[in-house]
Amino acid sequence: xxxxxxxxxxxxxxxxxxxxxxxxxxxxxxxxxxxxxxxxxxxxxxxxxxxxxxxxxxxxxxxxxxxxxxxxxxxxxxxxxxxxxxxxxxxxxxxxxxxxxxxxxxxxxxxxxxxxxxxxxxxxxxxxxxxxxxxxxxxxxxxxxxxxxxxxxxxxxxxxxxxxxxxxxxxxxxxxxxxxxxxxxxxxxxxxxxxxxxxxxx
Amino acid sequence: xxxxxxxxxxxxxxxxxxxxxxxxxxxxxxxxxxxxxxxxxxxxxxxxxxxxxxxxxxxxxxxxxxxxxxxxxxxxxxxxxxxxxxxxxxxxxxxxxxxxxxxxxxxxxxxxxxxxxxxxxxxxxxxxxxxxxxxxxxxxxxxxxxxxxxxxxxxxxxxxxxxxxxxxxxxxxxxxxxxxxxxxxxxxxxxxxxxxxxxxxx
DNA sequence: GTCAGAAATAGAACACGTTCTATAAACTTC
DNA sequence: GAAGTTTATAGAACGTGTTCTATTTCTGAC
Numbered sequence: 001x002x003x004x005x006x007x008x009x010x011x012x013x014x015x016x017x018x019x020x021x022x023x024x025x026x027x028x029x030x031x032x033x034x035x036x037x038x039x040x041x042x043x044x045x046x047x048x049x050x051x052x053x054x055x056x057x058x059x060x061x062x063x064x065x066x067x068x069x070x071x072x073x074x075x076x077x078x079x080x081x082x083x084x085x086x087x088x089x090x091x092x093x094x095x096x097x098x099x100x101x102x103x104x105x106x107x108x109x110x111x112x113x114x115x116x117x118x119x120x121x122x123x124x125x126x127x128x129x130x131x132x133x134x135x136x137x138x139x140x141x142x143x144x145x146x147x148x149x150x151x152x153x154x155x156x157x158x159x160x161x162x163x164x165x166x167x168x169x170x171x172x173x174x175x176x177x178x179x180x181x182x183x184x185x186x187x188x189x190x191x192x193x194x195x196x197x198x199x200x201x202x
Numbered sequence: 203x204x205x206x207x208x209x210x211x212x213x214x215x216x217x218x219x220x221x222x223x224x225x226x227x228x229x230x231x232x233x234x235x236x237x238x239x240x241x242x243x244x245x246x247x248x249x250x251x252x253x254x255x256x257x258x259x260x261x262x263x264x265x266x267x268x269x270x271x272x273x274x275x276x277x278x279x280x281x282x283x284x285x286x287x288x289x290x291x292x293x294x295x296x297x298x299x300x301x302x303x304x305x306x307x308x309x310x311x312x313x314x315x316x317x318x319x320x321x322x323x324x325x326x327x328x329x330x331x332x333x334x335x336x337x338x339x340x341x342x343x344x345x346x347x348x349x350x351x352x353x354x355x356x357x358x359x360x361x362x363x364x365x366x367x368x369x370x371x372x373x374x375x376x377x378x379x380x381x382x383x384x385x386x387x388x389x390x391x392x393x394x395x396x397x398x399x400x401x402x403x404x
Numbered sequence: 405g406t407c408a409g410a411a412a413t414a415g416a417a418c419a420c421g422t423t424c425t426a427t428a429a430a431c432t433t434c
Numbered sequence: 435g436a437a438g439t440t441t442a443t444a445g446a447a448c449g450t451g452t453t454c455t456a457t458t459t460c461t462g463a464c
Contacts, residue, residue, distance in 0.1 A: 047451060057413040068451065127329035130244075131383045138385060163397045170376035171369055181333045183340060195365045200401055249421060259443040270421065
């Protein structure tokens with residue numbers, strides 16, 4: 001894994017791509033990634049296959065995303081943003097932080113579990129990421145944190161709430177990984193999350 | 203990653219290797235792994251380099267450990283066992299679970315941080331492991347869990363204590379990874395662990 | 405419109421994990 | 435101690451992530 005060039009970093013952020021053609025290329029790449037990951041997981045996201053499917057040259061793929069991990073983590077960010085938007089349009093039920101956080105957790109978790117291969121690909125990329133993908137990782141971490149703090153209260157979160165959200169995020173991810181690697185069942189995951197949130201918020 | 207043969211699985215457990223020569227080979231391999239990982243981290247643990255350094259053929263290396271991830275996670279287990287043994291010979295100070303768990307956490311964390319490359323190699327292998335390394339992963343998870351439950355109390359741990367230990371382990375690992383990938387400083391890690399343990403045990 | 409530089413393309417080339425093949429050495433078992 | 439079996443060895447070969455090269459296409463400034 002080599003250090004990425006600054007130009008490439010600019011491309012990765014994704015929102016301020018010069019031309020429409022470039023924005024479309026980028027979208028085709030992410031779509032191809034998600035499609036391949038959904039079908040066969042991490043191993044099926046092969047850079048040549050992504051390039052083929054997105055109809056770009058291999059070199060172009062690498063110009064947009066400097067590694068497979070960057071590619072998958074960026075796709076994870078895209079997916080989480082979608083989930084967050086959907087959640088923002090929902091009124092989260094529950095009278096306490098405890099109940100609301102559990103609701104959000106359960107919903108996203110079940111959403112991910114509906115697409116095991118995609119989840120496997122993304123969580124493995126996320127946990128395998130090295131320092132060079134720090135920016136993408138931070139982006140995803142922040143998304144996760146705000147997802148849970150929003151569930152706790154509508155106001156700006158306190159430091160303590162942020163800390164709790166981070167802990168929940170850590171446990172959540174670790175349990176997703178356990179599920180993805182067949183070391184835990186969906187029920188195990190649900191139980192452990194419930195227990196964790198209870199310990200932290202009750 | 204292909205499914206491992208049962209014969210190979212038997213070898214991986216490591217304790218009941220037929221001959222002394224085999225036990226020595228295995229030890230040379232683990233030593234070489236730890237040495238290379240200490241020097242250059244995950245990327246430096248190259249299978250050809252391990253084989254060379256351990257003075258075995260590449261094929262032999264694969265007969266003992268069916269993949270790089272198995273190799274590194276097994277080495278992690280070895281290291282954790284050492285840490286656990288050392289800890290067993292120590293009287294853990296502190297009047298509460300909270301204090302004792304923090305002591306143990308701090309000590310192991312600082313130990314790992316003394317060897318950043320090794321820690322990077324092992325945590326990345328651990329989090330990247332797929333289903334085929336389930337046995338090794340479970341072994342390490344159990345080691346971690348018992349490490350923390352022992353700190354909580356001398357008696358057999360309750361289910362609740364086990365759950366707490368697992369949460370702490372999840373947060374611990376996630377923070378180690380953040381540190382290893384330079385997204386968190388040693389101080390960040392210490393603070394977050396302190397906060398987590400406080401939330402869970404106070 | 406033309407030209408310079410940037411971006412995209414096709415494809416070769418390289419690195420490292422993993423597998424395979426052929427041969428030799430080391431063990432069982434009689 | 436000979437035959438047969440398991441284990442180890444050297445090294446080739448293969449797959450996939452990544453990089454490199456040569457060429458073509460696009461874009462923006464004049």
